[in-house]
Amino acid sequence: MSEWLEKQLPKLVLAPSFVAILIFVYGFIGWTAWVSFTKSKLLPRYDIVGLIQYDRLFVSPRWDVAFSNLFIFGFLFIVISMLLGLLLAILLDQKIRTEGIIRTIYLYPMALSLIVTGTAWKWILNPGLGLEAMLRSWGWESFSFNWLVDPNMAIYTVVIAGVWQASGFVMALFLAGLRSVDDEIIKAAQVDGIPTWRIYLSIILPSMAAIFLSAFIVLAHLSIKSFDLVVALTGGGPGYATDLPATYMYTMAFSRGDIGQAASSAMIMMAVVFAIVVPYLYSELRARND
Amino acid sequence: MNTKLLIAATSALTISITSIAKAEPQAEVLHWWTSGGEAKSVAVLQEEFSSRGGTWTDMPVAGGGGDAAMTALRARVLAGNAPTAVQLKGPAIQEWYEEGVLADISSVANAQGWADVLPASIAGHMKCEGSWCAAPVNVHRIDWIWANATVLAENGISMPSSWDEFNAAATKLKAAGITPLAHGGQAWQDATVFEAVALGVGGPEFFHKAFVELNEDTLKSDTMKAVFDQMRTMRGFVDSNFSGRDWNLATAMVMNGEAAFQIMGDWAKGEFLAAGKRPGIDFLCASTPGDGFLYNVDSFAMFDVDGADKEEGQMLLAELIVGKNFQKVFNMNKGSIPARVDVALDDFDPCAHTSAQDMAASNAGGSLLPSYAHGMALRGAQSGAITDVVTAHFNSDMSSDEAVDMLVSAVANSM
Numbered sequence: 001m002s003e004w005l006e007k008q009l010p011k012l013v014l015a016p017s018f019v020a021i022l023i024f025v026y027g028f029i030g031w032t033a034w035v036s037f038t039k040s041k042l043l044p045r046y047d048i049v050g051l052i053q054y055d056r057l058f059v060s061p062r063w064d065v066a067f068s069n070l071f072i073f074g075f076l077f078i079v080i081s082m083l084l085g086l087l088l089a090i091l092l093d094q095k096i097r098t099e100g101i102i103r104t105i106y107l108y109p110m111a112l113s114l115i116v117t118g119t120a121w122k123w124i125l126n127p128g129l130g131l132e133a134m135l136r137s138w139g140w141e142s143f144s145f146n147w148l149v150d151p152n153m154a155i156y157t158v159v160i161a162g163v164w165q166a167s168g169f170v171m172a173l174f175l176a177g178l179r180s181v182d183d184e185i186i187k188a189a190q191v192d193g194i195p196t197w198r199i200y201l202s203i204i205l206p207s208m209a210a211i212f213l214s215a216f217i218v219l220a221h222l223s224i225k226s227f228d229l230v231v232a233l234t235g236g237g238p239g240y241a242t243d244l245p246a247t248y249m250y251t252m253a254f255s256r257g258d259i260g261q262a263a264s265s266a267m268i269m270m271a272v273v274f275a276i277v278v279p280y281l282y283s284e285l286r287a288r289n290d
Numbered sequence: 291m292n293t294k295l296l297i298a299a300t301s302a303l304t305i306s307i308t309s310i311a312k313a314e315p316q317a318e319v320l321h322w323w324t325s326g327g328e329a330k331s332v333a334v335l336q337e338e339f340s341s342r343g344g345t346w347t348d349m350p351v352a353g354g355g356g357d358a359a360m361t362a363l364r365a366r367v368l369a370g371n372a373p374t375a376v377q378l379k380g381p382a383i384q385e386w387y388e389e390g391v392l393a394d395i396s397s398v399a400n401a402q403g404w405a406d407v408l409p410a411s412i413a414g415h416m417k418c419e420g421s422w423c424a425a426p427v428n429v430h431r432i433d434w435i436w437a438n439a440t441v442l443a444e445n446g447i448s449m450p451s452s453w454d455e456f457n458a459a460a461t462k463l464k465a466a467g468i469t470p471l472a473h474g475g476q477a478w479q480d481a482t483v484f485e486a487v488a489l490g491v492g493g494p495e496f497f498h499k500a501f502v503e504l505n506e507d508t509l510k511s512d513t514m515k516a517v518f519d520q521m522r523t524m525r526g527f528v529d530s531n532f533s534g535r536d537w538n539l540a541t542a543m544v545m546n547g548e549a550a551f552q553i554m555g556d557w558a559k560g561e562f563l564a565a566g567k568r569p570g571i572d573f574l575c576a577s578t579p580g581d582g583f584l585y586n587v588d589s590f591a592m593f594d595v596d597g598a599d600k601e602e603g604q605m606l607l608a609e610l611i612v613g614k615n616f617q618k619v620f621n622m623n624k625g626s627i628p629a630r631v632d633v634a635l636d637d638f639d640p641c642a643h644t645s646a647q648d649m650a651a652s653n654a655g656g657s658l659l660p661s662y663a664h665g666m667a668l669r670g671a672q673s674g675a676i677t678d679v680v681t682a683h684f685n686s687d688m689s690s691d692e693a694v695d696m697l698v699s700a701v702a703n704s705m
Contacts, residue, residue: 041671042385043364056703061696062678128531149475149533151685238475238533239685240678254357256670257385258704 029270036263044259053264063265066243069155070272073244074223076159077166081219082212084163085170090200092171093178103175106168114165118232121161122148151241154234158226158242161233166222170215177211178204213280220276224269245269315344315603319590320366321377322359324352331623338610344603349373367391372593374604378424380415380666383591387418393592393601396421398608407612407630409653412587415666424591425611426629428621431645432555432584432661433486436541436562437574441468441550449576453490453520456551456579460527463550470527472549474535477681481663481673483524483553484680488517490580494657497582501662504672504701510694518683518690525684533685544573553578555586555664559641560625575641583652586664587629675704 037048057063088106092099109117124130125148135143147153181204189199227246234242236251243251245265253262317339323332332348339346351359359377366372372391386392399405399422405413408426416424435456437449445466450456460470473479489497492513499508508514529549532540541561543549552558562573569575577583590611592604610616617628622637627645635646652658660666662673679700683693 041669043368043389059699059703061682061700122534126531128529146530149531235476235534237477237681237685239480239681240477241685251674254361256674257360257382258671258674261671 032263032266035259036267038260040259040263042257042259053260054268056261057264057268062240062243063245063248065240066245066248066265067268069243070224070245072155073158073162073226074220076156077162077223078216078219080159080163081166081170082215084167085215086174088167088171089174089178092175103172107172108168109165110169112165114226114228115232117161117165118229121157121164122233125157125160148234149238151238154238154242158230158233162223162226162229165229166219170219173211173215173218174208177208181207217277217280221273224273224276245272314599315339315342315606316347316597316599317344317374317603317607318347318349318600319375319377319607320349320351320359320363320373321590322350322352322356323377324350328624331620334619334623335607335610335616338613338616339603339607342606342610344606367593372595374595374600375425375590375592375607377588378591379587379589380660380664381669382665383415383424383589384418385669386591386593387423391594392418392423393594393604394421394423395425395592395605395608398422398605402609402612404612404630407632409629409631409649409658411653411658411660412585412629415587415660416589424589425608427588427590427611428617428624428626429629429645429649430555430557430586430588430626430664431577431648432482432586432664433489433578433580433582434554434556434558434641435486435576435578436544436552436554436558437576438544438547438550439570439572439574441547442574445550447550449574450579452579453487457523460551464527468547469529469543469549470551471524472540472543472552473524473528473532474537474540475528475533475685476536477677478663479537479540479554480681480684481677482555484517484521484684485584485661485663486553486578487520487524488514489582489584489659490578491517491520493580494582494652494659497584497659501676502660502667504668506698506702509701510698514694514697515690518693521680521684522690555661556625556641556645558625559639563625563639569639569641575644577644577648581652581655582657582659583648584659584661585649586661586666588626671704672701675700 034046034048035044036053037050038045039047039049039052092103092106096102125145127133127144127146127149132143132145147157185203186199189203225246226244227250230236230242230244230247236243236247245268249262249265249269252258252265319332321332323329329350332350336346336348349362351362356377363373363376367386367389378386383392399416404416404422408416412426412429416422416426418424435449441463442448445459445463445468447459447462450459463470473483485497485501488500492500496508496511496513499505500514537554537558538561540549540552541554541558542565544552545562545565545567556575559569559575562569567573590607592608595601595604612630614628614630614633617630617633618637621628621642625642627635627638627642627649631646631650635643638646649658662668662676665673667673668676676697679693679697682688682696683690688696
């Protein structure tokens with residue numbers, strides 16, 4: 001009996017959370033998929049009518065804006081955060097004196113809620129209150145920075161706020177990566193008289209490939225599910241110029257009573273996540289099997 | 291944790307109360323009137339209800355202009371435990387009726403003679419296939435234009451009676467360094483201005499065809515293009531910093547003379563009055579240029595409930611909501627006017643008098659129309675689709691032709 005228990009205990013302990021995840025994650029993904037094939041409006045209906053919601057989604061100009069914003073925002077957010085994070089990490093890695101304090105300062109934005117970040121940047125970037133008004137009142141009359149109210153540029157303000165929030169975190173990841181590189185190799189390279197930039201480029205960075213991948217995965221899912229930042233910073237405006245798929249879905253589900261539309265946009269978002277995560281999982285699993 | 295305890299305690303209390311006094315009228319009321327004046331107004335109803343021997347269970351759900359409350363409602367209905375009465379309005383009432391969850395309150399309505407005291411088009415919203423299913427609370431007028439009296443006097447401008455006059459006045463004000471139109475660049479505010487312009491430029495019949503019937507020919511007509519042209523002109527009259535501004539901040543701009551006009555529903559009046567401004571002296575109110583009256587009627591829809599005590603509560607609640615006393619007290623707090631036409635308006639301000647007179651006149655002339663921007667004319671998906679086009683046009687350099695094409699396809703796609 002006790003032997004049996006000993007054998008089964010891990011499974012028994014894991015079972016509740018396994019069941020919960022099965023129902024509340026995968027079950028509801030299935031439910032959303034089902035609803036996305038129906039004509040659900042205010043309340044969900046369950047008779048399948050085909051791809052009508054997806055047809056509607058793909059001709060909607062607002063979804064067009066939201067979906068292309070996802071790629072603009074996602075691409076810039078990931079690339080700039082990684083470059084900036086890497087740069088900060090390398091600079092911090094130069095064995096400077098007050099590293100502990102500086103590291104904390106850079107990491108701190110990650111501790112803030114995105115709502116706080118969004119609201120603060122909304123005030124900073126508001127042409128009548130923030131940066132523009134300040135520099136003009138200092139006498140730089142021709143200074144103009146009105147991206148927040150310009151429909152063509154507003155999405156880039158979301159990138160600015162997002163990068164501000166996340167690059168410190170990426171820095172911490174990279175710093176850990178830099179520190180994990182074997183000192184002996186670096187010293188050997190230094191003895192051979194190889195310049196520092198070359199050591200970074202050819203030795204340290206290539207050995208950090210796994211860190212790059214983790215940083216990418218973390219940033220990618222942050223950008224796809226990004227919702228609160230846009231709501232706080234621009235409210236999706238001007239017009240719907242800064243809509244993202246998540247805000248589109250929210251509007252359809254909760255403001256417009258169009259659950260079918262919301263479900264189909266959620267499925268597309270999930271497809272985007274899968275397109276990123278599945279290759280990652282595949283490479284991870286294959287590497288382990290080899 | 292604390293809230294959970296609280297809920298548990300309250301429900302235990304409710305259960306014990308119900309078991310003691312069984313025949314008492316019960317009402318659980320879901321609403322999102324949680325801000326100062328509104329909460330006070332609901333408290334009036336609550337008091338009346340308990341003075342008639344009822345037990346009121348308050349269920350306020352704030353946030354998102356009712357979105358949060360609707361989410362709560364959806365959960366309750368799906369769980370088969372709908373509240374007694376829910377703050378709902380316009381076509382949303384019919385939408386819920388189609389889900390088969392609304393109750394019939396015709397017995398109260400007939401006993402109280404609602405049909406005689408409510409304007410016909412407003413009564414129409416309260417009926418589901420001929421039987422009464424909701425009780426109206428108030429009438430907000432949307433097509434108001436508010437102005438700073440001092441600014442207008444200093445620049446020798448009177449309240450505009452046509453859009454051309456408005457444009458001329460605005461050009462003059464702009465030259466004088468005053469923002470002509472205080473506006474907040476949020477989608478619903480863009481839509482509010484748009485519908486006032488559409489009513490003025492196109493007239494009541496055009497408005498009805500376009501935003502109630504969604505007639506395709508009207509949506510792509512030259513009149514609609516003219517409406518978008520006027521919107522483009524209006525875009526030039528707002529300050530450069532309008533994006534995302536809340537409506538009450540725009541009202542404040544009119545109050546302190548930074549801007550001259552604002553187009554907004556009559557809740558803006560509450561802001562003026564709260565700041566100690568006097569109607570007719572410090573600020574002016576008038577309907578936007580053109581004929582007609584766009585209304586936004588708040589109402590309570592009655593849901594199907596089980597048990598004699600709850601049904602009794604529902605009937606009592608419906609009676610009180612449309613009762614003269616509540617209609618008067620509530621609307622004085624809220625800035626709107628009573629939905630029933632036989633309430634004495636002596637204690638109301640001049641703007642409310644204008645509103646009531648215009649409502650009666652336009653009711654007789656057939657130009658009493660539901661507001662599309664505030665969810666009275668169309669269902670969420672359709673009105674949302676129109677608003678998307680309006681706000682995209684207003685916030686870009688899209689041409690009126692493009693906007694009209696987009697409007698037609700957006701409406702078709704939202705069905």
